Each structure stands twice: as C-alpha cells, then as structure tokens.
Amino acid sequence: MLLFSQSLRRHNVSIPVTRLLGHSRRSISASTALLFSLSSSSRSRRPPDDKRPIVITGPSGSGKSTLINKLFKDHPSTFGFSVSHTTRGPRTGEQDGVAYHFVSKEKMQQLIDDRQFLEHAIFSENHYGTSKKAVEDVNASGKVCILDIDLQGVQSVRKAGLPARYVFVRPRSLGLLETRLRGRGTETEEAIQKRLERARAEWEYGLDPTHFDRVVVNDELDQAYEDLCDFIFEHQAQ
Numbered sequence: 426m427l428l429f430s431q432s433l434r435r436h437n438v439s440i441p442v443t444r445l446l447g448h449s450r451r452s453i454s455a456s457t458a459l460l461f462s463l464s465s466s467s468r469s470r471r472p473p474d475d476k477r478p479i480v481i482t483g484p485s486g487s488g489k490s491t492l493i494n495k496l497f498k499d500h501p502s503t504f505g506f507s508v509s510h511t512t513r514g515p516r517t518g519e520q521d522g523v524a525y526h527f528v529s530k531e532k533m534q535q536l537i538d539d540r541q542f543l544e545h546a547i548f549s550e551n552h553y554g555t556s557k558k559a560v561e562d563v564n565a566s567g568k569v570c571i572l573d574i575d576l577q578g579v580q581s582v583r584k585a586g587l588p589a590r591y592v593f594v595r596p597r598s599l600g601l602l603e604t605r606l607r608g609r610g611t612e613t614e615e616a617i618q619k620r621l622e623r624a625r626a627e628w629e630y631g632l633d634p635t636h637f638d639r640v641v642v643n644d645e646l647d648q649a650y651e652d653l654c655d656f657i658f659e660h661q662a663q
C-alpha cells in the first residue's frame with residue numbers, strides 16, 4: 426500500500442507534469458494568480474549553472490503548484506517538465522509523447538522490470554511513472570528538469586541515485602495547510618481528511634533539515650517565491 430499516494434497536480438501551463446494530483450490537470454484559478462502581489466519579482470535571471478533536476482515536494486496544499494506555475498511563467502525557456510508514462514488511455518486532445526507517453530500495461534511492466542523508472546505508482550487503477558529517459562530528454566534540451574512529486578516518489582528518486590536538488594515546500598503550520606486546502610475548494614471532505622493525514626507524516630520528514638537542500642516556508646507567497654528562486658538560481662556566477 427502506498428504510504429504517500431499521489432496528489433493531484435494543477436498547472437496552468439500546458440506542459441506535462443511529473444505526477445498529477447489524481448492525475449487530472451486542473452487550472453490554477455485566476456484568484457491564485459492574484460495571490461502574488463503586483464510587485465512580485467518576475468525579474469529575469471540567467472539560467473542556473475547547476476543543471477541538475479530540481480525535485481519539489483511538500484504536503485498537499487503547501488503551494489507547490491502555485492510556486493512552480495510562476496516559475497514556468499517567468500522562465501519558460503529555462504525549465505522543463507519530464508513527460509510521464511501512463512497506462513491510462515489518452516483523453517481528447519492529449520498527444521502521445523506530449524501529455525504523456527501512453528503505454529500498455531505489459532509495456533509498463535517491462536519498463537519497470539528493466540528499471541527504467543525513477544519512480545512509479547498506481548493511482549485509480551492506472552500506472553504512472555517518471556522514466557530516467559524522460560528526465561534525460563529535458564536535460565538534453567538544455568533545460569533544467571522540474572520534478573513535482575510526492576514524498577514516496579522522492580524516496581524512490583533518491584534510491585535511483587538521480588543527481589538532483591531537493592526542495593521541501595510547507596506553510597507555517599499544519600493549521601494553515603488545512604485552511605488552504607479547504608480554501609482551494611477542489612476536494613471533498615473525505616479527500617481533505619486523507620490529505621491532512623498524509624501531510625502530518627510528511628511534515629515530520631520535512632522538519633529534518635538533512636532531508637532537503639532547501640526548505641521553503643510558504644507563508645507570504647512573494648517571499649516564498651523569492652526564496653525558491655534564490656535557491657534555484659544561486660549557483661550562477663555574479
């Protein structure tokens with residue numbers, strides 16, 4: 426049984442994401458965009474010298490999607506998402522190799538047996554996974570790969586030995602997390618309870634500073650975004 430099941434991802438950019446929360450893409454609402462102040466820094470920065478993939482994790486509702494959306498919006502040619510594999514069928518408009526790599530159950534199993542995945546999990550009876558090649562493809566395109574995954578996925582990625590930078594995003598308190606999850610208005614009460622239960626376990630893990638290269642406390646959104654960018658771009662020559 427999965428300790429940390431996958432969570433729905435919502436990205437307002439039309440690029441594939443590594444793991445989709447419930448694996449249905451939702452759009453960030455216009456009100457979310459307004460969470461950033463008008464003066465929120467979108468300054469251009471030179472691409473980071475450190476090209477290792479950046480793994481971003483944190484409890485559901487901590488603000489990962491919100492921060493990543495802005496990162497992509499501000500730096501579209503610097504970052505890329507890997508294209509995940511899935512055994513679910515394509516939905517209208519979804520292109521193979523763009524939204525996902527759509528594969529049969531047999532093919533998926535073969536890839537798993539061949540240890541081609543950095544991480545994989547079953548969600549709603551469908552298998553999803555991030556292949557090593559998908560990340561390499563982003564690297565080969567000259568972009569820095571962003572992996573938005575849950576903690577279980579992070580542990581698999583670490584085990585797979587991917588050289589990466591790891592970021593944990595969390596709000597100031599678990600109470601605030603609950604407020605945001607409820608405020609998002611996208612989950613049933615049952616789903617919220619499940620997410621909160623999982624968040625408590627993830628929270629403990631994220632409190633250990635040795636587990637991550639950077640912990641971003643998403644309290645005030647502009648500040649959290651600056652912290653994230655300072656970390657991501659910190660290796661560039663001055």
Ligand SMILES: Nc1ncnc2c1ncn2[C@@H]1O[C@H](COP(=O)(O)OP(=O)(O)OP(=O)(O)O)[C@@H](O)[C@H]1O
Nearest residue numbers: 432433457485486487488489490491605609644646
């Ligand atoms: N600093 C902030 N202040 C106020 N609201 C915020 C802040 N950061 C995010 N939010 C809001 O909190 C909710 C959760 O954020 P978001 O959806 O980005 O979380 P997430 O970590 O991506 O969650 P999941 O893993 O479930 O996809 C959203 O409604 C978002 O608009």
